[in-house]
Each structure stands twice: as structure tokens, then as C-alpha cells.
Amino acid sequence: MINRRKFLATVGTIAAGAAIPNPLKAAIHASGEKLKVVLIGTGVRGNGFWGKRLVDEYNDILEFVGLVDHNESRLKYAATFIGVGKNCGLYTNFEDMIAEQSPDLIMVTTTDATHHIYIIKSLASGVDVLTEKPMTTDEDKCQDILDAERKYKRKVIVTFNYRWSPYNTKIKEMLMNKTIGDVVSVDFSWMLNTSHGASYFRRWHGQREHSGTLLVHKSTHHFDLINWWLDSDPAEVFAYGDLEFYGGRxxxxxxxxxxxxxxxxxxxxxxxxxxxxxxxxxxxxxxxxGYIRDNCLFRPEINIYDKMNVNIKYANNVFVNYMLTTYSPWEGWRVAFNGTKGRLEAFLDVPYLDANKLSQEELHAAEMNQQTDGDHEMKPIISHKLWEEQETVYVPYSHAGHGGGDTRLHNQIFVHPEKEDIYKHMAGVRDGAMSVLIGIAARKSIESGKPVRVAELTQLQPRAKRI
Structure with missing residues (x-):
């Protein structure tokens, strides 16, 4: 029989994508104890995805023993919104919480530039930690996290929910199966509309001291997908970026x-x-x-980029071109993989290629909806073989919960971590580092006008083949 502490001691193998001998539910039912969790940061992501949804869906598995936020007023609101119960402590600092509680897992959902503080404090306290993306915002903080995980022998899980979407998983499967041979280059474009895209410039994300720019906060999602799809690490980055639409008044x-x-x-x-x-x-x-949620989009404090283009050379010699724009009339993305045997193309929510009838505001609301997996549509992935007819594969897709990824991520962590996963969806500290290092390198390249080698940022050395 294993208890919750023995189970969490194996969280490192979750992050590595390996199998664990017993599911969490079995451990809880055998020991009679629930997993004790603490949430640090009670903004919209913390309150909803890592708060209320866990209480609603996994109340038989876990219990909140602490909420931490520097804003005492928002903390009280979060406790009611999440429904944590009267036994959950409310704290305005980490030290008071850790002195009174013995959590099994600490979840970090604070502003990006402070993630490292609570990740390292959690590891130093002997507790495994789960952090929202991006893991951190600069190379020094990144190295500090790498050092802390090694020093304190606890583990970090980074929650890349986009990996878990069945649509993105199908792309991974087709690339693993060499549908187009060996990939040689990738073209990836992501468009944010004037509803969702603008929201980043209203919030703390619009200041690089908090978010590291959208090349770190938002693009880390996309860079992780590329790393995961290619099964390789980035080696060198060159980028352009500018602020020409928002800010400046x-x-x-x-x-x-x-x-x-x-x-x-x-x-x-x-x-x-x-x-x-x-x-x-x-x-x-x-x-x-003093945090204002409806800040002006054109205030002079905004100091991030609103258009970005990044070229990445991978350790396996794959070339990637990536573009992010933040004021498109429509929101969606397109990716194309060129291979030695053909070309693979995938896209979501491109209006002239997609039959969905949702408005731009409804698309984002559905993506953030945690209450349901939503209605499923069939979305195409197209493969073009050299000297052969193109083939189209249709994949079930739901707009809700980040393409259906949110539910699958939660279930893997809290319900069946023993489940074999040949696609290695779960991400650990190295995955978190390699995704943010692309954004950090891109930011440095924009500022210097020169290419940046990823190996020069931290002690991590890029691998042609991820392990």
C-alpha cells in the first residue's frame, strides 16, 4: 500500500513521462488520505483551472490546505470562488504557509517573473512543485531553478496543456511515424485577434519586467509544441520584433x-x-x-513587442520560422512541416479554411472554458507525399479547455499517472527551460541584432534527440 507522500515522491517520473506503478486514486483509497495541495497566486488561471476545477472534479482525491496571495482581499474572494472549505488556510506570504502546512504539492500561478521565487522556495521546503508556463522569464532565473531541482532533489512539472490536445497529439503521431520522412523545416504562424491579443496589453503582461515579453509568456506555448513535435532542442535563434500598434501615448x-x-x-x-x-x-x-485590470492599451508603460518573427536552428539541423502577431482581425494558427518525403499542414480557426461559426470573442471564451470538453468538430491535417496524391486525416477537436488539452492534463496528473504515454506529454524542468530559452534568446537577438546560441544562456546543452 502506498500513501500520498510516497506517491508524490515519484512525481519526477511523471515529469519525465515514465510510468508510475500505482494510480493516485488507488493510493488515496488505500491510505484514506487526500492529496494536500497549496495554490500560490489567485488570478484567473489559478482560481479557475488550478482552483475551482480541481475542487469540482477531483474533490475525492485532493484537498486545498492553503492559498497564498499578497493581496489579502483577493485571497478571501478566491477562497469563496474556488470553494476550498473552512480548513484551508489563507496566507499573504509563503513562509507562514509552509510553517503551518505540510503540502504534498505546491502549484504556482503568480506573475511570470515571480515563478522562480516560489518554485525554489517549494523545492527547498522539500515539496514538489507544479508551475504554470512560462517556467520563468530570464536565463539567470532559469539556471537557479535548474540548480534548485538538482540540489533539493524534488521535481518541477511545467503545465503545457497545448501538448494534450488530440489535434496536436495527432500531429506528433504522424511525425513520429515518419509520414513525411525526416522533418527538415517548419513554418509556424500564430495570430491573436484584437480581443484576445489586446488583453495582454491591458494586463501586467504588457510590461517585460513582469512577463518577459510575449516571446516568453505566450510563445513559450508554441515553442514547446515545436520542441515536442520535433523531439529536438533549439540550438540558435535570430529574431526581429517591434512595438508599433499598442502603447506609445x-x-x-x-x-x-x-x-x-x-x-x-x-x-x-x-x-x-x-x-x-x-x-x-x-x-x-x-x-x-493597485493592480488595474482594464488598463489603457496605449499607455506609455507598455514595453513589449506586438509583432515578432523568430528563426530557430535546431540541434538536429531543422530550420523553423515562427511568427506571432497580436492585432489580427481573426485568431488562429497554421503550421507546415517540410520533410524528406513530403509536407504536412495543419491549421485551426483560419476563417477562409475553417467552417466554424463562432465569433472571435466566443472562440477565446470557449478556449478558456473549464466546465466542459465542449462539442467536437472534425478538423483536417493534410499530408502531401512526393509524387503522390495528398491525404487528409480528420481529428476530433473541441474548442473548450485549450483544444481539450486541459482535462487530459489534469487527468494524467491526478487520476492515472501510471498510464503509459508514448507521446511523452508530461513536461519537466528541462522542457520548461528549453521553451523559455527560445523566447529569451529571441529577445536578446532583437536587442543586439545578432543570433544567440542557446548553449550560452544556461548550463543546459542542446540535444539533437531529446531523451
Whole structure:
């Protein structure tokens, strides 16, 4: 019989994608104890995906013993919203929590630039840690996390939910099966619309000191997909980036949509008071820490890029061209793999190629919806063989929960971690590092005008074939 602590001691093999002998449910039912979890950071992602959804779906498996946030007002709101129960402690600092609780797992969902603080504190306290992407925002913090995992002999899981989408998994399977031979180059474009894309510039993400720029915060999702699909590490990066659409108006310093004198003429005007959830999650607590959720998109404090183009050379000599734009009229993505035997193309939500009828706002709302896996549609992946007819494979796809990935990620962690996974969806500290290092290298390349070698950023050396 194993108990929850013995189970969590094997979390390193979860992160490595290996099998674990007993499922968590069996361990809990055998020991009579639930997994004790702590959440640090009570923003929208923490409250919803790593908070309320866990209580709603896995209440027989785990219990929250602590919530941590520097904003005491928002902390109390989170406790009610998540439904943690009266036995869950509320803390404004990590040290008080760890002195009173003995958690089995700590989940970090704070602002990106502070992830390393709580990851390292958790590891030093002898607790395995699960962190939202990106793992961190610069190479020094990244190295500190790598050192801490090795020093304290605990493990980090990085939650790349896009890997878990059945559509993205099918791409992985086709590449593993050499459908187009060996991949030689990739073209990957991601478009954010003026609803979702603009939201990053309203929030703390619009300042690089908090997010590391969208090359780290947002693109780490996409860079991890490329690393995972290619089963190789990035070796060298060259990039261009600029801020030319958002930001740049000195008179908008400190202005929010609520206090703006251009409400009637600005197409980006957003009335946060019309959303009960946003009002209660943010507006009612802004007096404590000054965080304004409906900041002006054109305020001068914005110092990230709104258009980005990145060239990546992989250790296995695959060349990748990646583009991210943040003010497209539509939101979706396209990827094409060129191989020695043909070409593989995949795309989602491209209006002139897709039959979905959702509006741009509805698309994003569905992606963030954690309450259901949603209705399934059949989405194409097209392979073109040299000297042969093209073939189209249709894959079930749901817009909800990041393409159906969120539910599958949770189930693998909390329900059946013993399940064999030939695709190695689960990500550990090296995966987290290699994804952010592309964004960090791209940022450095933009600033210097020179290519940046990934091996020069941390002690990690890129591998042609991931282990």
C-alpha cells in the first residue's frame, strides 16, 4: 500500500513521462488520505483551472490546505470562488504557509517573473512543485531553478496543456511515424485577434519586467509544441520584433478604460463593470495592491513587442520560422512541416479554411472554458507525399479547455499517472527551460541584432534527440 507522500515522491517520473506503478486514486483509497495541495497566486488561471476545477472534479482525491496571495482581499474572494472549505488556510506570504502546512504539492500561478521565487522556495521546503508556463522569464532565473531541482532533489512539472490536445497529439503521431520522412523545416504562424491579443496589453503582461515579453509568456506555448513535435532542442535563434500598434501615448499614463475620456470613440473600450466575474475578481481588490485590470492599451508603460518573427536552428539541423502577431482581425494558427518525403499542414480557426461559426470573442471564451470538453468538430491535417496524391486525416477537436488539452492534463496528473504515454506529454524542468530559452534568446537577438546560441544562456546543452 502506498500513501500520498510516497506517491508524490515519484512525481519526477511523471515529469519525465515514465510510468508510475500505482494510480493516485488507488493510493488515496488505500491510505484514506487526500492529496494536500497549496495554490500560490489567485488570478484567473489559478482560481479557475488550478482552483475551482480541481475542487469540482477531483474533490475525492485532493484537498486545498492553503492559498497564498499578497493581496489579502483577493485571497478571501478566491477562497469563496474556488470553494476550498473552512480548513484551508489563507496566507499573504509563503513562509507562514509552509510553517503551518505540510503540502504534498505546491502549484504556482503568480506573475511570470515571480515563478522562480516560489518554485525554489517549494523545492527547498522539500515539496514538489507544479508551475504554470512560462517556467520563468530570464536565463539567470532559469539556471537557479535548474540548480534548485538538482540540489533539493524534488521535481518541477511545467503545465503545457497545448501538448494534450488530440489535434496536436495527432500531429506528433504522424511525425513520429515518419509520414513525411525526416522533418527538415517548419513554418509556424500564430495570430491573436484584437480581443484576445489586446488583453495582454491591458494586463501586467504588457510590461517585460513582469512577463518577459510575449516571446516568453505566450510563445513559450508554441515553442514547446515545436520542441515536442520535433523531439529536438533549439540550438540558435535570430529574431526581429517591434512595438508599433499598442502603447506609445504619454498622456495615457495611469489611464484605465473606466476613467478614459475616449470611451465613445475607442474601438478597444472595454467596460469591466459589465462582467460580474471580472469585477469581483479584480476591481473589488485593486485598492490593496493597485493592480488595474482594464488598463489603457496605449499607455506609455507598455514595453513589449506586438509583432515578432523568430528563426530557430535546431540541434538536429531543422530550420523553423515562427511568427506571432497580436492585432489580427481573426485568431488562429497554421503550421507546415517540410520533410524528406513530403509536407504536412495543419491549421485551426483560419476563417477562409475553417467552417466554424463562432465569433472571435466566443472562440477565446470557449478556449478558456473549464466546465466542459465542449462539442467536437472534425478538423483536417493534410499530408502531401512526393509524387503522390495528398491525404487528409480528420481529428476530433473541441474548442473548450485549450483544444481539450486541459482535462487530459489534469487527468494524467491526478487520476492515472501510471498510464503509459508514448507521446511523452508530461513536461519537466528541462522542457520548461528549453521553451523559455527560445523566447529569451529571441529577445536578446532583437536587442543586439545578432543570433544567440542557446548553449550560452544556461548550463543546459542542446540535444539533437531529446531523451
Amino acid at each position: 504619454p498622456e495615457k499614463k495611469g489611464v484605465s478604460c473606466r476613467s478614459c475620456d475616449e470611451k465613445n470613440s475607442c474601438k478597444f473600450y472595454w467596460d469591466i463593470t459589465k462582467s460580474k466575474d471580472d469585477y469581483e475578481r479584480y476591481v473589488q481588490h485593486e485598492h490593496v495592491d
